[in-house]
Amino acid sequence: MRYVPLPVPVMPNVFVGTLLLLAWLGWESYRAPETWWAPGDLSRAHADVGSCLHCHQPFKGAVSRNCVACHGETQIVRTASPDVAAAHIEVLRRKGNCLACHTEHRGVLAPITIGALHNPHGEFIFRATGARTCGVCHIISPEGGPPSLRDNQPVRQLLEQGKGAHRRGRMADCLRCHAGGVTEVGQDGNDR
């Protein structure tokens, strides 16, 4: 059967088109690198990170040195519970690898700790309480096991306002009062 070659102008035009595509990708990568290169959205914890190179070192990946630039001992002691802080300070002092336990680019609501517990409350709980992490309301043991509730102001407020609805085993009923995602519920149980 006769071999039919492609029309002569096809390949040069494809070359030019590919060069234009690469130039456009270069420009777009400069404008929105996460869209073009990241395997997923950053978590809520790192949503304010402005540049890929805050965490990534060229041709070395995300390196612990860059994590520690923001999450040093002082910051950890100030923001984490004593048990979580102690576990992290131990890792920092022996210059351990942050990526052994932590990950990123798995979505805005995804946990950044590998093997972390699943959030059964959904995005709504963060909006309703103003919390940014699970650790605001829960004590999460580094050894694993189910998390326990903290005795602090956000938790006390949640328990008081729910009049029993926010207790263990009752949280699944949240949409009975919070239908449509309303955060404020009136005295009579209606949203306002």
Place this chain on the structure above:
Amino acid sequence: MNSLGARARLVTMVAAFVVGAAFGMEWLLSLGEGAEFGHTRSGHLLGWVGLMVLLPVFIYPLKKRYAPEAPRRGWLQPWFRVHMMAGILGPVLILIHAGAHFHALVPVLALIALALVTVSGIVGQTIHSLAVRQLNQEWRELHEQGLPEGEIQERLAERAAQEETFRFWQLVHAPVTIPFVALTLLHIIGALFFGGW
């Protein structure tokens, strides 16, 4: 055309099954990992293996272009088999490496280009093999009717010309290879830049 339609349905079903199976396997391999399979060490390795398997597909078109005596000597046919085998196996391995994740647009574009090249190749091979089979059948029938060789060749040339009208796939198969190679190189450079060696 009926046999073409039947074969097209079969090829489509097999292709859909293979794509589903590859994505399913990636999902299974991701279970229990801290990340998607493509971002694990094994996932990276599979990406490299897929690329290595894919590379021999270029031998056939290069030989066809730069060794015009190849068809006469008969050593083009084995490379065409390599072209087809590697052109199926390589993309399957790369599909497992990629999984059904479509966030980063550079690898997504590379995957789309790979899909276009692979699908157009399969379409081309399907049309071509059917046409060759029909030509052989027609040649036998005309021979049995006792027609002179000159007339047989004339009639077969008409049939071959009809097959050539189905060669629209060629306008995709070879040209899209160029953006595919460029996007794949870009993906590899980006993966190494952001993910390290």
